[in-house]
Amino acid sequence: MNSLRSRLGFGLIASLIVMIGLLWLMVGQSVKVLLEQQMASRLAHDGEALLGGMRIDVDGRVLLQERRIQGIYQQPYSGHYFQVDAGGQATRSRSLWDAKLPIPDVAAGETRIGYVTGPQQQPLLFWAHGYQKQGRVVHIAVAEDLLALNAGFAQFRWQLAAWSLAMVLLLLLIQQYIVIRSLRPVSAAAADIERLEQGEISTLSEQVPKEVRPLVQAINRLLDRQRQRLHRSREALGNLAHTIKTPLTLLQQLAREKVAGADPATYEQLEHYSRQINERVNQSLRRARLAGDGLGAGRFDLRQDLPVLVDTLHRLHRERRITLHTQLNGIITLPLEQQDGMELLGNLLDNAWKWARSSVSLTLSGPEPLTLIVEDDGPGVDAAAMQSLAQRGVRQDENLPGHGIGLSIVRNLVDEIGGDIAFSASESLGGLQVKIHLGRRT
Amino acid sequence: MRLLLAEDDPELSARLGRYLGRQGFAVDSCTDGVETEFSGREIAYDVIVLDLGLPKRPGLEVLANWRKAGVKTPVLILTARDTWQEKVQGLQQGADDYLTKPFNEEELLARLQALIRRNTGTVGDTLSINDWVLDEATQSVSREGERWELTGMEFRLLRYFMLHPGRILSKSRLTEHVYEQDADKDSNVIEVYVNRLRQKLGNEVITTKRGQGYVFGKPPP
Numbered sequence: 001m002n003s004l005r006s007r008l009g010f011g012l013i014a015s016l017i018v019m020i021g022l023l024w025l026m027v028g029q030s031v032k033v034l035l036e037q038q039m040a041s042r043l044a045h046d047g048e049a050l051l052g053g054m055r056i057d058v059d060g061r062v063l064l065q066e067r068r069i070q071g072i073y074q075q076p077y078s079g080h081y082f083q084v085d086a087g088g089q090a091t092r093s094r095s096l097w098d099a100k101l102p103i104p105d106v107a108a109g110e111t112r113i114g115y116v117t118g119p120q121q122q123p124l125l126f127w128a129h130g131y132q133k134q135g136r137v138v139h140i141a142v143a144e145d146l147l148a149l150n151a152g153f154a155q156f157r158w159q160l161a162a163w164s165l166a167m168v169l170l171l172l173l174i175q176q177y178i179v180i181r182s183l184r185p186v187s188a189a190a191a192d193i194e195r196l197e198q199g200e201i202s203t204l205s206e207q208v209p210k211e212v213r214p215l216v217q218a219i220n221r222l223l224d225r226q227r228q229r230l231h232r233s234r235e236a237l238g239n240l241a242h243t244i245k246t247p248l249t250l251l252q253q254l255a256r257e258k259v260a261g262a263d264p265a266t267y268e269q270l271e272h273y274s275r276q277i278n279e280r281v282n283q284s285l286r287r288a289r290l291a292g293d294g295l296g297a298g299r300f301d302l303r304q305d306l307p308v309l310v311d312t313l314h315r316l317h318r319e320r321r322i323t324l325h326t327q328l329n330g331i332i333t334l335p336l337e338q339q340d341g342m343e344l345l346g347n348l349l350d351n352a353w354k355w356a357r358s359s360v361s362l363t364l365s366g367p368e369p370l371t372l373i374v375e376d377d378g379p380g381v382d383a384a385a386m387q388s389l390a391q392r393g394v395r396q397d398e399n400l401p402g403h404g405i406g407l408s409i410v411r412n413l414v415d416e417i418g419g420d421i422a423f424s425a426s427e428s429l430g431g432l433q434v435k436i437h438l439g440r441r442t
Numbered sequence: 443m444r445l446l447l448a449e450d451d452p453e454l455s456a457r458l459g460r461y462l463g464r465q466g467f468a469v470d471s472c473t474d475g476v477e478t479e480f481s482g483r484e485i486a487y488d489v490i491v492l493d494l495g496l497p498k499r500p501g502l503e504v505l506a507n508w509r510k511a512g513v514k515t516p517v518l519i520l521t522a523r524d525t526w527q528e529k530v531q532g533l534q535q536g537a538d539d540y541l542t543k544p545f546n547e548e549e550l551l552a553r554l555q556a557l558i559r560r561n562t563g564t565v566g567d568t569l570s571i572n573d574w575v576l577d578e579a580t581q582s583v584s585r586e587g588e589r590w591e592l593t594g595m596e597f598r599l600l601r602y603f604m605l606h607p608g609r610i611l612s613k614s615r616l617t618e619h620v621y622e623q624d625a626d627k628d629s630n631v632i633e634v635y636v637n638r639l640r641q642k643l644g645n646e647v648i649t650t651k652r653g654q655g656y657v658f659g660k661p662p663p
Contacts, residue, residue, distance in 0.1 A: 238522075238523045239495070241522040241523055241524065242521070242522040242523065243522075245542075245544055246522060246543060248543070250453055252544050253457060256546065278544055282524065289525060309526070311533075312530045312534065316529070316533065316540060318560070319556075339525065339526075342525070342527045342530060347526065
């Protein structure tokens with residue numbers, strides 16, 4: 001029951017059934033009362049007709065005018081009965097045959113309506129009234145069989161039930177439609193969030209119903225804050241780099257100028273340590289700058305960001321005329337935040353650029369998992385170096401000729417982002433092949 | 443070669459200025475973005491070294507403004523910011539090269555020389571015109587096995603001539619490109635240096651176009 005739709009659905013079904021059920025009972029009851037009232041008033045008419053057509057003799061016997069009595073009262077057990085009692089011998093309709101209705105006497109001026117069981121167990125409705133006539137109290141009771149009425153009523157009840165059921169079903173359909181329609185913006189927001197996670201959009205649409213809007217707005221504010229925080233922290237890291245690197249530059253230059261000639265051994269050490277500082281700082285800064293999942297931040301878009309990066313590489317290595325062959329296989333975005341992607345591809349391609357003779361190739365496949373292959377036609381890397389590159393956590397100083405520092409940056413980035421990296425000889429180009437699997441965000 | 447050095451750290455700026463001066467550059471230094479933008483726009487520099495973290499106006503903005511205003515001077519960005527995002531931004535805004543700190547001065551010099559050569563349309567790593575070969579490292583010139591040492595100003599002047607061979611260069615243009623801003627500029631001094639070069643290398647190396655200026659190598663017809 002943890003779905004709004006089923007909750008609403010169940011609630012509406014239950015309330016509908018209760019409502020329609022109550023309505024069915026009420027309507028049934030009202031109709032029954034109405035029918036019986038109608039019957040009672042007919043009985044009263046008949047009773048009054050009896051009164052009008054009767055005389056009482058001195059012995060208190062009731063004399064009825066036969067012609068004023070309807071035929072139905074003359075047929076045995078016809079279901080229509082009367083009995084008149086004026087204190088003496090009671091007179092009953094012929095239809096009663098020998099039976100007697102156990103209807104109590106009613107005081108003069110009073111009426112009583114009720115049920116009684118008649119001959120042959122017939123359920124009867126009776127109307128009884130006490131009249132004052134010729135100085136005597138005359139009790140007139142008229143009764144009618146309820147069987148036909150009950151049967152009709154039962155049929156009516158079934159019909160009503162059938163209609164009610166049909167109505168419930170119709171209303172349910174309408175309600176389902178309304179529920180689905182009203183929840184559509186919620187589904188749309190959920191789909192929006194999915195697209196946000198895929199990096200297709202960076203803000204949720206606020207064109208949602210009032211009830212959901214605060215939620216969507218809160219998410220958007222949060223995303224915005226996260227973007228700002230990322231931007232600010234990257235800004236701060238850039239400034240930190242600036243404040244560290246300038247003195248470091250001075251340190252190195254002073255060492256080269258003042259120490260290198262006079263004390264080469266010390267210079268060597270100074271150089272080594274300052275390089276170490278630089279590398280460690282770079283590594284930490286690079287790690288801190290990564291956006292991670294970068295929810296709500298733009299993805300690296302191969303249509304926009306790759307051409308700019310490639311153009312930059314061409315400009316930076318103007319003297320090297322490298323041709324880049326790309327095979328994107330329909331992949332549009334990398335599952336990486338834009339700057340993270342720029343850093344990874346930048347280092348990867350820059351390294352290939354440096355060592356290639358004339359060609360670099362970039363091949364993507366995926367999307368699940370996304371595989372990135374960069375190859376070059378350079379001298380490649382020998383087996384021992386390949387093994388050392390493949391080892392996680394091994395720091396590559398520039399003691400590895402060529403593919404050293406750039407690839408160790410790439411390997412660290414891939415470790416941080418969460419992926420696998422493999423080095424091998426390129427079959428098609430003859431140089432180094434770097435293959436990266438970017439795992440799904442967790 | 444007139445060079446604009448925009449670097450906000452005074453120490454580094456001073457050292458670098460001295461170094462580049464020794465390498466034959468006429469160096470003007472700026473320490474903030476606004477001043478840098480103004481100088482780069484007003485003075486015809488041969489090359490600009492731009493730090494991105496300048497106070498008052500960020501280097502990237504300065505660069506974008508120059509390019510928008512049609513300043514075509516080659517720019518080398520010298521910065522501590524070493525992310526690819528920043529490199530891409532820098533080069534897309536119109537920088538010609540990107541060097542990250544810490545750097546060594548020789549690397550910077552090599553890149554500046556490459557930028558200047560590329561900008562003047564000179565091919566190859568060494569500057570050689572009509573058998574004259576200029577050695578920028580030793581600030582000397584050689585021809586057919588013979589070598590001449592040059593003084594600082596002679597080197598500056600000869601390099602500018604050799605980067606613009608066959609073109610008429612006026613005294614004021616030469617003054618503008620071999621002297622830094624606060625130097626005591628006297629265009630007659632150019633005459634003195636041209637004559638010294640002629641004495642060293644021979645009269646025919648630089649011809650005078652009366653009322654127009656000097657030409658190195660084959661003068662235009």
